[in-house]
Amino acid sequence: MPANPMFKKRLYHGPHNRTHPLLWLAAILCTVFAIAVIFVGIAAFIGYILIHPRIPTLSVSFAHLDLLRNDLAGHLQTQVRIDVRAQNGNGKAHASFSDMWFKLSYQGQDMAVLRSDPFDVAKNSSKYLNYVVQSSSIPLTPDQMAEMTNSWQRNLIGFDLKGNARTQWRIGRLGSVKFWCHLECMLKFHPLNGSYIPSRCTTESK
Known part of the structure; x- marks a missing residue:
């Protein structure tokens, strides 16, 4: 079946079957676009490398046990x-925190959830x-009641704090870098006076 003369006319011009200028233009535009994408990717990677050493963190800086009461x-x-x-701790980029929630519990018994609206630092x-x-008022099991009695005798009690938050860096016009921060630690107190026993309670990024 003979080729469509109209199709051939669109692709070639002149007696020597030279490539049509529109095809050259399309090829050039595709090449320029590919180079631009590669350049933006490299620039974003360089920006990430420059600010990466100091990832935003969440940590417990202070705590106090105001009330601890259990009945018979x-x-x-x-x-x-x-x-x-x-x-x-980064001097080159603002950081934002969102989707933050931390659960406070005692011996597996949920007590409260700590949340926050999105905010910037x-x-x-x-x-x-x-x-x-x-x-x-939280009902305790017999084992938990026994542990509470021991806590008063030892003047030491611990509450589990566990949760996540999303952090994000804004790198100018290059976009943003996101992380999930995970926190899992135990807050320890002296129940007789409510004082906090300082310990490492800081998020880890992933």
């Missing part, structure tokens, strides 16, 4: 103050979030 029926009431520090700066966690 095995019901527990608590009030805990927790100060969380959001730190951006300026370059090489930090922000403090102050929580007052009040738990309603």
Whole structure:
């Protein structure tokens, strides 16, 4: 079947079957676009490398056990103050925090959830979030009641704090770099006076 003369006319011009200028133009535009994509990728990677050493973190900077009360029926009431520090140690990029939640529990018994609306932290700066966690009367199992008795005798009690938050760097016009920060630690107190026993309680990025 003979080739369509109209199709041939669109692709070639002249007696020597030279490539049509529109095909050259399309090829040039594709090449320029590919180079631009590669350049943007390299620039973003370089920007990431420059700011990567200091990942934003969340950590417990201070805490206090305001109330710890349990009755003979095995019901527990608590009030805990927790100060969380959001730190951006990078001097070249702002950081934002979102989707933040941390669960406070005792011996596997959930007490409260700490949340926060999205917020920003300026370059090489930090922000403090102050929580007052009040738990309603929590029924304890016999094993938990025995552990509570031991805590009073040893003057030492621990609460588990576990959760996640999303952090993000804005790198000018190059876009952003996102991380998930994971926190899992135990907050320890002296129940007789409510004082906090400082320990490492800092997020790890992944």
